[in-house]
Amino acid sequence: MPSIDIRHAHSLPHAKARKAVQEVAEKLAERFGIDYDWDGDTLNxxxxxxxxxxxxxxxxxxxxxxxxxxxxxxxxPIEAEIKRVLDERFGA
Incomplete structure (x- = not known):
């Protein structure tokens, strides 16, 4: 069972939603040294x-x-930051 499990609705077109997820990943990589890669529509x-x-x-x-x-x-704090960034990028 995941330690963190957050679902967030959005109304962005697919390309814009994917770009927003990519930007979040880049920010996480820069700030926290997280490695990431895409597998279809899943960012690991x-x-x-x-x-x-x-x-x-x-x-x-x-x-x-x-x-x-x-x-x-x-x-x-990690969940709170994830939710804050999702609200910022995808709307509340």
């Missing part, structure tokens, strides 16, 4: 202590991540 990401993905669908997206023992202590 990882770094030490975190392994997850963002599944992009036509009307919503889902962020799931497994947090390692040390990172699980920061679950609340």
């Amino acid at each position: 990401f990882n770094r030490s202590g975190v392994d997850g993905k963002i599944d992009l669908a036509p009307k919503n997206l889902r962020v799931t991540a497994n947090l390692g023992f040390l990172m699980s202590a920061f679950k609340g």
